[in-house]
Amino acid sequence: MKSSYVSFTLNGEEKELLIEPGRRLVDVLREQCGATGTKNGCGQGSCGACTVHIDGVAMLSCLLPAELVDGSEIVTIEGVVRNRVLHVLQEAFLAQAATQCGFCTAGMIMAAKALLDCDPSPSRQAVIEALSGNVCRCTGYEPIIAAVLAAAATLAKRPAAAAAA
Amino acid sequence: MARILEDVFTAERAGSFQAIGRALPRIDAHSHVTGATRYYADRIFPNLLHAVMARSEHHHALIRHVDLSAAQAVKGVARILTHKDVPNNWYTILKLIGLGPDEEPVLAEDRVLYRGEPIVAILADTEAAAREAAAKVKVEYEELPAVLDVETAILPGTPAIKPHGSNVFVYEGRDHFHVHCGDTEAAFREADHIFEHSYQSSPIEHAPVETTGAIAVPEPGGRYTLHSNTQAAFFTLDNAALILGLPFRQLRVVGGTVGGGFGGKVDVIVEPIAVLGAMLTGRPVKYSFSRGEEMQVSSPRAAERIRIKDGVAADGRIIARDVRILVDAGAYSRHSPYGTIKAAAHMPGPYTVPNVTINAWCVYTNRTPSSAMRGFGVTIGDFALEVQMDRIARELGRDPFELRLQNAYRDGDLKAHRKTVEGAALVEVIQAAAERIGHPLSPECRAMSSCQRT
Numbered sequence: 001m002k003s004s005y006v007s008f009t010l011n012g013e014e015k016e017l018l019i020e021p022g023r024r025l026v027d028v029l030r031e032q033c034g035a036t037g038t039k040n041g042c043g044q045g046s047c048g049a050c051t052v053h054i055d056g057v058a059m060l061s062c063l064l065p066a067e068l069v070d071g072s073e074i075v076t077i078e079g080v081v082r083n084r085v086l087h088v089l090q091e092a093f094l095a096q097a098a099t100q101c102g103f104c105t106a107g108m109i110m111a112a113k114a115l116l117d118c119d120p121s122p123s124r125q126a127v128i129e130a131l132s133g134n135v136c137r138c139t140g141y142e143p144i145i146a147a148v149l150a151a152a153a154t155l156a157k158r159p160a161a162a163a164a165a
Numbered sequence: 166m167a168r169i170l171e172d173v174f175t176a177e178r179a180g181s182f183q184a185i186g187r188a189l190p191r192i193d194a195h196s197h198v199t200g201a202t203r204y205y206a207d208r209i210f211p212n213l214l215h216a217v218m219a220r221s222e223h224h225h226a227l228i229r230h231v232d233l234s235a236a237q238a239v240k241g242v243a244r245i246l247t248h249k250d251v252p253n254n255w256y257t258i259l260k261l262i263g264l265g266p267d268e269e270p271v272l273a274e275d276r277v278l279y280r281g282e283p284i285v286a287i288l289a290d291t292e293a294a295a296r297e298a299a300a301k302v303k304v305e306y307e308e309l310p311a312v313l314d315v316e317t318a319i320l321p322g323t324p325a326i327k328p329h330g331s332n333v334f335v336y337e338g339r340d341h342f343h344v345h346c347g348d349t350e351a352a353f354r355e356a357d358h359i360f361e362h363s364y365q366s367s368p369i370e371h372a373p374v375e376t377t378g379a380i381a382v383p384e385p386g387g388r389y390t391l392h393s394n395t396q397a398a399f400f401t402l403d404n405a406a407l408i409l410g411l412p413f414r415q416l417r418v419v420g421g422t423v424g425g426g427f428g429g430k431v432d433v434i435v436e437p438i439a440v441l442g443a444m445l446t447g448r449p450v451k452y453s454f455s456r457g458e459e460m461q462v463s464s465p466r467a468a469e470r471i472r473i474k475d476g477v478a479a480d481g482r483i484i485a486r487d488v489r490i491l492v493d494a495g496a497y498s499r500h501s502p503y504g505t506i507k508a509a510a511h512m513p514g515p516y517t518v519p520n521v522t523i524n525a526w527c528v529y530t531n532r533t534p535s536s537a538m539r540g541f542g543v544t545i546g547d548f549a550l551e552v553q554m555d556r557i558a559r560e561l562g563r564d565p566f567e568l569r570l571q572n573a574y575r576d577g578d579l580k581a582h583r584k585t586v587e588g589a590a591l592v593e594v595i596q597a598a599a600e601r602i603g604h605p606l607s608p609e610c611r612a613m614s615s616c617q618r619t
Contacts, residue, residue: 036207037200039424041374042456049374077200090198094190102197103374103424109198137374137425 011079356476375424507542
C-alpha cells in the first residue's frame with residue numbers, strides 16, 4: 001500500500017499531508033503537525049489522553065487511522081485557546097487546581113468541552129459520564145469534576161461567552 | 166487537644182512565609198491546561214530509531230541459542246543489540262552508595278529469571294518494524310522450574326534461582342534482617358491475650374498514564390542528551406554512565422516533567438539501551454514501554470506476606486509483638502533489599518511495645534522485579550498493623566481509637582531499634598481525627614498528650 005494525501009483543518013488551519021497507510025491520527029498530529037499537546041497514553045483506546053474533536057465530536061485519536069479524517073475539521077487542545085485567551089474550562093481547571101502531572105489534562109479538557117458544547121449546564125452525573133473514558137492516575141477526579149461544573153456555571157452567567165466558545 | 170497544631174503552626178503563620186497556609190497555583194498548571202507542557206516524548210527528532218525488546222517467554226530458563234536472522238531481515242531494522250554490545254552488563258541501581266551485588270543483566274546472557282526479561286533490543290526506523298522484528302527473534306530455551314511464591318521460595322529443598330545459591334538477600338551473613346528488643350517469648354507467657362493474624366498483598370502496578378520512556382540524542386563531541394521521564398535524573402545519569410562505561414560528563418539528562426510516576430520511574434531501565442543505541446548508530450533512539458510492557462515488566466510495589474503475633478495485657482496494653490515479613494523482590498534486587506530494611510524498621514508501628522521481635526526476609530522469585538512505589542516497605546506493613554489493631558479492639562470490646570491512644574508512642578519512649586522518640590504527634594492526630602468525625606472519646610483519652618505518658 002502506498003502513502004496518500006489527506007486534507008483536514010487543524011485548529012482552523014488547512015493541512016494537506018502525505019500519510020502512510022494505517023498511521024494513527026495521534027502520531028500524525030504529534031509528529032507531522034507538531035501538535036504535541038495531544039498525548040498518547042495507552043495506544044489502545046482505554047485512557048482518553050489522546051481525545052480530540054473531529055467535526056465537534058470527542059474521539060480517541062489513537063484508534064483513528066488518519067486516512068479516515070480526510071475532509072474533517074479537527075480541534076486539539078492547542079485550538080482551545082482563542083486569541084491568547086483561555087477558554088472558561090481552562091480557567092476553571094486553574095482555579096480548581098485540577099491538574100497534577102498534567103498528562104491527562106488535554107484529554108480531560110477536550111472531553112469536557114465536547115460535553116459543554118452540546119450541554120452547557122450539565123448535571124454532575126452527566127459530567128462524570130462524559131469523563132468516564134478519561135483516566136487520571138494521580139486520581140484527582142474531584143477537582144476535575146468541580147472545574148467542569150464551575151465552567152458550566154460561568155457559561156450560564158455569560159451566555160454571550162457560551163456562544164463565542 | 167490540638168495543642169501541637171496551635172503551638173507549631175500559629176507561630177509559623179505569624180512569620181513571613183510566602184506559601185504555607187495559602188493556595189497558590191502550580192507553576193506548571195498553565196502549560197498543562199494549554200497543552201504546552203513538554204514531556205520527553207513531545208520532543209520530535211528526525212531520523213529517529215525505535216527500540217523494542219525481544220523478551221523472555223518463560224519465568225525461568227537457560228538460553229541455549231538466539232537466532233537473529235529472521236529479525237535482521239525485517240525491512241527497517243537498523244541494528245540489533247545483545248548483551249555482548251553492553252560495555253558493563255550490570256544494572257545495580259544503588260551501586261554508587263555501595264549496595265550490591267551485581268546480579269541483574271541489562272540484557273540477558275545465558276539465562277532468564279522472569280517472564281518479560283529483555284534478551285535483545287531491536288532498533289528500527291519505525292516502531293511497527295521494531296515490534297515485528299522483536300517477534301521474529303527465535304530463542305531456544307531450556308526451561309527450569311519456576312519459583313513464584315515467597316513461602317515456597319524459602320522452604321528447604323526449593324531450587325535456588327539465584328547464582329549465590331539461595332532465594333534470599335543476605336544481610337551481613339544472615340539470611341534475613343532482624344530486630345529485637347526485650348524478651349518477646351517471656352512476655353507472650355505473661356500476656357492475658359494472644360492475637361496472631363496473617364496479612365498479604367499482591368504486586369501493585371503504578372500504571373502512570375504516560376508510560377516509561379526516553380530518547381537519547383547524539384551530540385557533537387561524543388556527548389549524548391537523554392530526554393527522559395525519570396523521577397531520578399541523577400540515578401539515571403550515573404547508572405547509564407556506569408553501564409555504558411562513559412564519563413559522567415558525556416551524558417546530559419533532561420527530565421523532571423513526568424506524566425505520573427508514583428515511584429515507577431525511579432529505576433533506570435530504558436535509558437541505558439537508548440544511549441547505547443545512539444552510540445552504536447549515531448542516530449537518536451527512543452525506547453518507550455507500550456502499555457502492555459508497562460503492566461508486565463515495569464517494577465511494581467512488592468507483594469508482602471506479614472504475620473503479626475501480639476501479646477496483650479488485660480487492660481489493653483500490647484506487651485509483646487512478633488512480626489514476620491516476607492517481601493517478594495521478584496527476580497532481581499533493585500530497591501527491595503532496602504525496602505525490606507524499611508519494612509523491618511517501621512515495625513512495631515507508632516506504638517510503644519516493650520518486647521519486640523522482627524524478622525524480615527527479602528525473597529527472590531521468578532516474578533517481575535519489584536521496586537519503588539509511594540512509601541514502599543512501609544505501606545503494606547501499615548495496612549497489616551492497623552487491621553491488627555482493629556481486630557484486637559473488636560475482640561477485646563475496646564474502642565479502636567482508645568486502644569490506639571493507650572498504646573501510642575510518646576516523647577521519650579524507647580523504640581525497638583533503641584531510638585528515643587522525639588516530636589511524636591500521634592496522640593494529638595487521633596484526638597483531632599476523632600473530633601472531626603464526631604467520635605466521642607473518654608475524658609482520660611481527651612487529656613492524653615504526646616509529651617508525657619499519663
